[in-house]
Amino acid sequence: MKNKNTIRFANSLVFLPVMTMSLAMGGVTNTSIYSGVFQNTQNILVQKLNIVNQKSSEALALKQVADQKIAEQQAKANAIDNYFKELNLPLEGVGMKMVLEAEKNDLDWRLMPAIAMRESTGGKFACKTKTFNAFGWGSCKIGF
DSSP states (O other), X not given: OHHHHHHHHHHHHHHHHHHHHHHHHHHHHHHHHHHHHHHXXXXXXXXXXXXXXXXXXXXXXXXXXXXXXXXXXXXXHXXXXXXXXXXXXXXXXXXXXXXXXXXXXTOOTTHHXXXXXXXXXXXXXXXXXXXXXXXXXXXXXXXX
């Protein structure tokens, strides 16, 4: 009986540690596999969020640039309109059109009002022979 107990004791000293090590190693391996999958999934989600945030930031930056450009255009148009208004000239109210056309044709925004003042005193003495021509285009032979 004592011999059987000794054998069982010896088996338990060898068998239990080997079993617990294999279970622990298997558990670590399985855990590392699952944690790797979870980590990869988490990384993918973080990358997607970063991409979305980057696109949002870019869209916001573009919107801010567009808003700033519109504000600058409006300020220039107001300056032109206020100038014509102070002098009580007929071209009051066409400031935005002048600014947009100047930008479209890569001209200084002050050039159009300057030409209008020089040629027709801001539309006050526009060509009479053709429809409104405040710029003297075509020696008053061209109408708009």
